[in-house]
Amino acid sequence: MNKQKINQWLGILFIIVSCNTIEKGPSESDQIFFDFYLGMKQKDFFDHCTELNKQEIITQGPGGTTSVEHRIKDKFSSEVSVRFFPTFIDYKIFEMPVTYSFIAWAPWNRQFWAENLLEEVLEDYKKVYGDDFKLLNHPTQGKVYYKIDGIRRINLFVKDEQFVQAVFTDLKVEKRLKEEFEQNNKPEYNPN
Amino acid sequence: MKKILNIKYVLIGLGLSCFTVISCVDLEEEVFSQVTADNFFQTDEEFISALGAAYSSLGGLGNHSGLWSINELASDEIVISTKGGDWFDGGVLLQLHQHEFLPDNPFFQNSWNFLFGGINTCNRLIFSFEQLDNPNSAAFIGELRALRALFYYWALDAFGNVPLVTDFTSTESPGTTPRQEVYNFVLSELNEVIPLLPTAKDGTTYGRMTRWAALTIRMKLYLNAEVYVGTPQWALAAADAEEIINSGPYSLMPSYRDNFVINNAGSTENIFVYPYDKVFAGGFNWVMMTLHIASQSTFNLTQQPWNGYQTVEEFYNSYVDPEINPGVQGPVWKGLALEQSEGTIDGRLSNFLVGPQFRADGTRLEDPGVEPFDATGRNGDPDGPPITFMPYLNEIWPQGLRQAGARIAKYEFEMGGTNNMSNDFVIFRLSDVILSLAEARFRLGNTAEALALVNQIRDRAGNLDPFTTLTEENLLAERGREMYVEMTRRQDLIRFKKYGDAWWPFQGMNRPKRVHQPGSHLELFPIPEPQLLANPRLTQNPGYN
Numbered sequence: 077m078n079k080q081k082i083n084q085w086l087g088i089l090f091i092i093v094s095c096n097t098i099e100k101g102p103s104e105s106d107q108i109f110f111d112f113y114l115g116m117k118q119k120d121f122f123d124h125c126t127e128l129n130k131q132e133i134i135t136q137g138p139g140g141t142t143s144v145e146h147r148i149k150d151k152f153s154s155e156v157s158v159r160f161f162p163t164f165i166d167y168k169i170f171e172m173p174v175t176y177s178f179i180a181w182a183p184w185n186r187q188f189w190a191e192n193l194l195e196e197v198l199e200d201y202k203k204v205y206g207d208d209f210k211l212l213n214h215p216t217q218g219k220v221y222y223k224i225d226g227i228r229r230i231n232l233f234v235k236d237e238q239f240v241q242a243v244f245t246d247l248k249v250e251k252r253l254k255e256e257f258e259q260n261n262k263p264e265y266n267p268n
Numbered sequence: 269m270k271k272i273l274n275i276k277y278v279l280i281g282l283g284l285s286c287f288t289v290i291s292c293v294d295l296e297e298e299v300f301s302q303v304t305a306d307n308f309f310q311t312d313e314e315f316i317s318a319l320g321a322a323y324s325s326l327g328g329l330g331n332h333s334g335l336w337s338i339n340e341l342a343s344d345e346i347v348i349s350t351k352g353g354d355w356f357d358g359g360v361l362l363q364l365h366q367h368e369f370l371p372d373n374p375f376f377q378n379s380w381n382f383l384f385g386g387i388n389t390c391n392r393l394i395f396s397f398e399q400l401d402n403p404n405s406a407a408f409i410g411e412l413r414a415l416r417a418l419f420y421y422w423a424l425d426a427f428g429n430v431p432l433v434t435d436f437t438s439t440e441s442p443g444t445t446p447r448q449e450v451y452n453f454v455l456s457e458l459n460e461v462i463p464l465l466p467t468a469k470d471g472t473t474y475g476r477m478t479r480w481a482a483l484t485i486r487m488k489l490y491l492n493a494e495v496y497v498g499t500p501q502w503a504l505a506a507a508d509a510e511e512i513i514n515s516g517p518y519s520l521m522p523s524y525r526d527n528f529v530i531n532n533a534g535s536t537e538n539i540f541v542y543p544y545d546k547v548f549a550g551g552f553n554w555v556m557m558t559l560h561i562a563s564q565s566t567f568n569l570t571q572q573p574w575n576g577y578q579t580v581e582e583f584y585n586s587y588v589d590p591e592i593n594p595g596v597q598g599p600v601w602k603g604l605a606l607e608q609s610e611g612t613i614d615g616r617l618s619n620f621l622v623g624p625q626f627r628a629d630g631t632r633l634e635d636p637g638v639e640p641f642d643a644t645g646r647n648g649d650p651d652g653p654p655i656t657f658m659p660y661l662n663e664i665w666p667q668g669l670r671q672a673g674a675r676i677a678k679y680e681f682e683m684g685g686t687n688n689m690s691n692d693f694v695i696f697r698l699s700d701v702i703l704s705l706a707e708a709r710f711r712l713g714n715t716a717e718a719l720a721l722v723n724q725i726r727d728r729a730g731n732l733d734p735f736t737t738l739t740e741e742n743l744l745a746e747r748g749r750e751m752y753v754e755m756t757r758r759q760d761l762i763r764f765k766k767y768g769d770a771w772w773p774f775q776g777m778n779r780p781k782r783v784h785q786p787g788s789h790l791e792l793f794p795i796p797e798p799q800l801l802a803n804p805r806l807t808q809n810p811g812y813n
Binding site (some may be wrong): 122134136138139140141143155177179180181182183184185186188193236237238257 | 327359377378380389391436440442552553556572801
């Protein structure tokens, strides 16, 4: 094989390898909301939060898994607080827990309890993520709606009287974590 | 030996259950076996597991924008200055520190939801337990009533006139209950349940309501009775304090700092705590709330801190000023902290992170976005890019320096930590009880005994001279140094009639020396506006209409 042909083959090989290693952008089923997506790099998440904060779309939330807050004034029957903060694995978003609660919640304002809000959030989610949510009856959590698209699972349920909890999870990472956990916790073989 | 669940593990279990409702990749609809009152509440472990939901309501104490924040930011301990484009947040933080309380400030709504969320969970569990024909349920109902009394005590302290709701099944919108009636309710509840509560201090009662925790609530109710209902109850406050000190299983830790270390479960002094866990019971975020963004490199934190909460300079100075706090003199950081100067080396200076900051590898920490220095030291960073937490606060708004203010280091920060801390949050501890007894005796005219108690606290603090006389002024200052950021300061300032004082100059703002008089309506926070709109039977606190 002459030198020119070798170079041609190397060129083709380079193109094939390059194509395979180009990082894919987020697919539709990776999306969460506000252009956050499962697998988003931690730094990109913070940069995007800074931008949304400048636009006064989000503010500092209380903390923990609710470090970011967004207020929705006119989508639901009354003003709603949405709080979220992702869990990162390998510096990428693995899971995004989100809580929803009516601003005017109180023990006596039953119309603002989470069981009512759950149905409103579900309707909204159906419009955004598709209407094929399934229902599961959980012994302690009650009604749990869930939906799986590609690697994304969405769970939606009443956390307590005040909060509706949604959780977006990357199933691929979850499966890997589960396998690693099982691998690390295998009982040692003992012939005796 | 019978195994009893520790509340910490119950809280961890609750944390896990939030996100593992469906944890398999291959999902099918499945109805699990139903857990009902008939087949669940059979053993003590099952009761305690259910109680975890009520205790987890306390998890909002250690984070931003709730009850702890409104109490601390409205006091002379803590401020969050606006730092250029950071931390203005619509002015709600400035309003809190300047006592310009508006009903639409979301911090009030968050605090209200924290309080009534806790009350509602207690009501729900009390209702559930009352339906059971189980002799074990009475003790657990007593425990829940004590916890509900704590939430109502905080509610009457912050908002005063609040709805009194005890029936979970009631669907009627309640009206406002006057503060006096809320006070009577809390007192009556505590009087009834205190004899029913456990007295042991061990793993079975850690983080749970005991006789001693409930006595502490009642002691504090009596200590503030004059503010709450107009009638002082110093002798009753002293009696409860004496019982806790003389009969309770608590003693002062040799080291003040050890009450707040990461593994502080072994403290002999902490009476009631909320056991946080960085993985499973998160929400204790002071490491984020107070540290500089660049401090991530000091503690190798997994996330960037938010650079918010700072200590008011005058308050910090009450530790190092030998006139106010006599003791051993040595090098301390003051003012601009360009170099160390001499001051009192109070052992409790561990409460603060102050002075030059370093990365974990020992090199100097720098802020690439440092504010340009001007010769006055007021409008620019006096030492340039290196980060030095200086006690000096140049201004509250709009250009607060990013390195200004001693930072809250009361709870030990973990190297390699996350945004959630694992230290257990101290709600009540013996030291507060001793100082409360001192105050009650002082108010009753027994100054000598009061002085001895205060000096007991000063002796433990380390490097301090005992006081030779006791006055309202040095008693309040001692309480301040000891109880820093333990959510007592606003209450103390009101009781000592100092809450209306302007505690730092508010340069350029033309603030009068005295902002408001004792007894002002500002000693209560306003009822949150969304609550008034949703329930027309509620009435706003006087002065806010």
